[in-house]
Amino acid sequence: MSTLNDGSFISTVYIHPGGGAIARNNHKNSDKRRRILDAAVSVFAEKGFFQSKVSEIARMAGVADGTIYLYFKNKDDLLISIFEEKMQEINVTFRRALEEEKDARARFRKLIHMHLAGFQAYPELAAVLQVELRQSSRFMRGYKKVELKKYLDFIGEVIEQGQKERAFRPDIPLGLAKRLVFGTLDEVVSTWVLAGRPYDLETLADPIVDLFLRGIQREPSGTKTETERR
């Protein structure tokens, strides 16, 4: 659909650890750890965090219940770990992918596309990050979402760069702008997930970009708009 065929923000990273020479395994049998994590994503996505039983995750991962506790502190930690590892992968992938684009507007556009295309490619992960994660009290309370902050900062950087390049308005409070962008994407993905993913998510990217860039307001006469002009 999109020319942003690198939109899948996970696969990139998936390849590296297994295939490359660089093994960043903390645990000997890191494959088991990954199997547990993948099973957790599946089960959480299907049943919801609270309906998911640790024993079911264990069964799906092909390990004993107790084994899970060799890799994760507890059920909550499982959820948090999904978040941390996936967000980190996302951050890495995004940063790498956006380096290809030099222009701020193009970067901004690509960011939106990747966000939507990424979740579209990993709907189970989308369900977990968008819905189930919020059910963890540890996640919602007191836990420093470092990687999420990084993602927000990342959005901020793109906007800031745009301001430096004089492509974006200089008077926008950065903290607000990034929250605004993230909030919208978050809302759009959540709605899509909770509605049962009935439509193509990435289709929304361009209109969203347009809206962000130009605003709701009808521009003062004398200003030309590609779409509006006839």
Add this chain to the structure above:
Amino acid sequence: MSTLNDGSFISTVYIHPGGGAIARNNHKNSDKRRRILDAAVSVFAEKGFFQSKVSEIARMAGVADGTIYLYFKNKDDLLISIFEEKMQEINVTFRRALEEEKDARARFRKLIHMHLAGFQAYPELAAVLQVELRQSSRFMRGYKKVELKKYLDFIGEVIEQGQKERAFRPDIPLGLAKRLVFGTLDEVVSTWVLAGRPYDLETLADPIVDLFLRGIQREPSGTKTETERR
């Protein structure tokens, strides 16, 4: 801070039912129902839905545990009821308040202000609606959020009116625009709640409005902006 001193979207309604001579009690002591609901808001806000014990809500409401089940089907229903009743009040209040403003831009601005001021005035309610509610599996799965849809539609109407008045761009997809607005507000309030409400929420209203109206993009030269111009 704001001239929108009716920003508190709940109190308005709070006053009405008590003020009239007509008591709409199903049960003799319908005050008991309200006490339970208020207690639930408090407890849910403080402890989170899953950490909250029904018996604690009962204690805070000054009723027996079993009494709660005379008014609500179960713990989940308690949460859903908070959502439904409060959202309904919000929808009523907002609709009423916005009628005062005729101009679309002013309406839009007032909407944003009320949303933020309202949650600022009822932080416990904010916590429940923004955070705890999402922990109810019944809420997140399969339950028709009618009042939420109404709120979204309401936002949509304001935008649509603006388009008719030629104040807003006609080429914006409504469904997207309202989600964008709601998503931003949702995100902003959630962040504020989860961060411990460290700042004045309504302060964000004007910048948000500005951003929505004019977009991120630096306007083409030749277009004047009040704030930007020096």
Add this chain to the structure above:
Amino acid sequence: MSTLNDGSFISTVYIHPGGGAIARNNHKNSDKRRRILDAAVSVFAEKGFFQSKVSEIARMAGVADGTIYLYFKNKDDLLISIFEEKMQEINVTFRRALEEEKDARARFRKLIHMHLAGFQAYPELAAVLQVELRQSSRFMRGYKKVELKKYLDFIGEVIEQGQKERAFRPDIPLGLAKRLVFGTLDEVVSTWVLAGRPYDLETLADPIVDLFLRGIQREPSGTKTETERR
């Protein structure tokens, strides 16, 4: 089916208290008491003692929950009262009906017929007396089943009379014989109730009588049997 058309052991008594001049009402509104009792029989029969809610009995009787406690000490007492009152009616009716028969064998036969015909006519009562009653711990433990003992004694009397009349063997221990007769009837009715009452209960009366009178054993040659003889 049977010539024992007075088999219905309840109706007889039903008529007397209301119709006659002799009102044995302890409570003013004894009609309410009866309505509650009848409702209890229905509900207990349909749902079982433990699945039956006092409030449901109240609803079916058309009284308030609390009213039941003006007539009965508690739920258990309700069940016990059904037993006591119905058994008393049964005892009275049976004693009266059997007076018509003078011959011991005929009496015995009539007793069996009435027992089976009676439960057949009041299947709900049958269900309660045969099944639900045993679910009351007060009934099963420590409670003196006076009326049941009377019924057993009554059976005993019939047998004893038969012995005096030299119609029945004199060497049968009475206590055992009456238990044997009662046990069989009890089992037969219980089976019928629990099986969903799929057949005509009274049909079993004659074979049962025959079995009791003559035993299982093939009689020594030289003794003639109406049925066996060809």
Add this chain to the structure above:
Amino acid sequence: MSTLNDGSFISTVYIHPGGGAIARNNHKNSDKRRRILDAAVSVFAEKGFFQSKVSEIARMAGVADGTIYLYFKNKDDLLISIFEEKMQEINVTFRRALEEEKDARARFRKLIHMHLAGFQAYPELAAVLQVELRQSSRFMRGYKKVELKKYLDFIGEVIEQGQKERAFRPDIPLGLAKRLVFGTLDEVVSTWVLAGRPYDLETLADPIVDLFLRGIQREPSGTKTETERR
């Protein structure tokens, strides 16, 4: 008392499984399953099914509450399992024991003796099977009592054999006869249990047998009876 020294219908089977080298444990500690079952028999017998708390059974079995649910689906299942396992043991033991007797009358006599002697030897089991079991709504409603039917059929076989051997009257309906025998035994044991087991149960066996075989009726003159004859 009796020459039927194998009357205890449980112990026989108890010995066998332990005696062999083959352990039929599903769970490592299948002894735990038995401990729970035995504890349940004790507690149910003493307090009654509904007064018995699962935690008390657990305590008496020396396991944690939750452990019970590793072996049994729920409290009801505990009761049903007692019934099924014990009835099966009884059926096996009885069938084996009766094979020793070839004559139908002797078999019949032994059956009655074993039934009474068996319950006498295991009064707690008697209480559970005779009284508490009937308190389980699952047992009383909709549950197929296969093993009970087998027991009844077993009685039926003995009677049928007697008919073939021309020892018993050929004109007795089998279905009725077996119910009559079972009903009597059931009633006799229930009475004994509920009365607090004040007498020797097996003493009743011979008179019962006699009653069944010869009936209540005084035999026509010319027929001699050992007991009656003087």
Add this chain to the structure above:
DNA sequence: TATGAATGAGCGTTCATTCAT
């Protein structure tokens, strides 16, 4: 490392009973 049987704290919910009106 890996297992999985065992643990036991924890809680939502029911419903017989009471009692103020």
Add this chain to the structure above:
DNA sequence: CATGAATGAACGCTCATTCAT
């Protein structure tokens, strides 16, 4: 007598976590 809203004790069951093997 009658009501029915309110009570609150009581308990079966789950399941995350542990630990002996």
